[in-house]
Amino acid sequence: MLSTIVVPLPAAADANGRPGALLRTLAALVPATVEGVVRDVTLLQVGEAASLADIADEAGCQFVEERDFPAALARGVAGARSPWIFVVKAGTVPSRLFGEEAARALEGGLEAGRALLLREQPASLLTRWFPALAPVAGVILPRDRLAGAPCASFADVVRRARPARTLPTAAVSRV
Known part of the structure; x- marks a missing residue:
């Protein structure tokens, strides 16, 4: 149902250069893969x-290496x-309910051209009261929305996802 693209961020490595945050993201996607929600x-x-x-080889992932973000995302x-493409920042750990909620949203038929946002868990009182202010950790959108003009950053991918609906589940950012 979903092809997932993990976008590593410079902060995704720890002080020793180990990509611990990336590994946590890949591990968190395993249940959704077993459920059949994440295809690749x-x-x-x-x-x-x-x-x-x-890491990509050991995890059974495809690996794309490019000099700039637009070329890497396009490949x-x-x-x-x-x-349907799920673009997620490395270091994001979706909740256990992510696969079930994403499948339900996609099977229920999203309105044409609509996307789904996965937000980080509220980290402050303000984002607890107004969850829509929590940072976006991932976005699910139709493949053709990413096929147009290149996206220069993850923020551009999120902007391209408008209009969007927020998934009820949240993610923990481990960066």
Whole structure:
């Protein structure tokens, strides 16, 4: 149902350069994969960071390495096997209910052209009262929404997802 593209961020590695946050994201996607919600995962690497190819290979992910984000995302989308793409920041740990809620939303038929946002768990009193102010950790959108003009960053992907609905579940950011 979903092709997942994991977008590594510079802060996704710990002080020793180990990609612990990325590993937590990949591990959190396993239940959704077992449920059949996540069909394939692509790991993007942008720039001159330490290679993540070994991690992608061990995790059974596709691996895309490019100098810039637009080219990496375009290759990731081109290699996706599903009409729906879940773009998620490395370090994001979706809740256990993510797979079930995403499947329910997609099976229920989203309005044409609508996207789904996965927000981080509220971290402050303000975001507890107004969850729509919590940062976006991931976005599910139709593949054709990413096929147009290139996205220069994860924030551009989120902007391209408008109009969107927020999933009831939240994610923990471990960056």
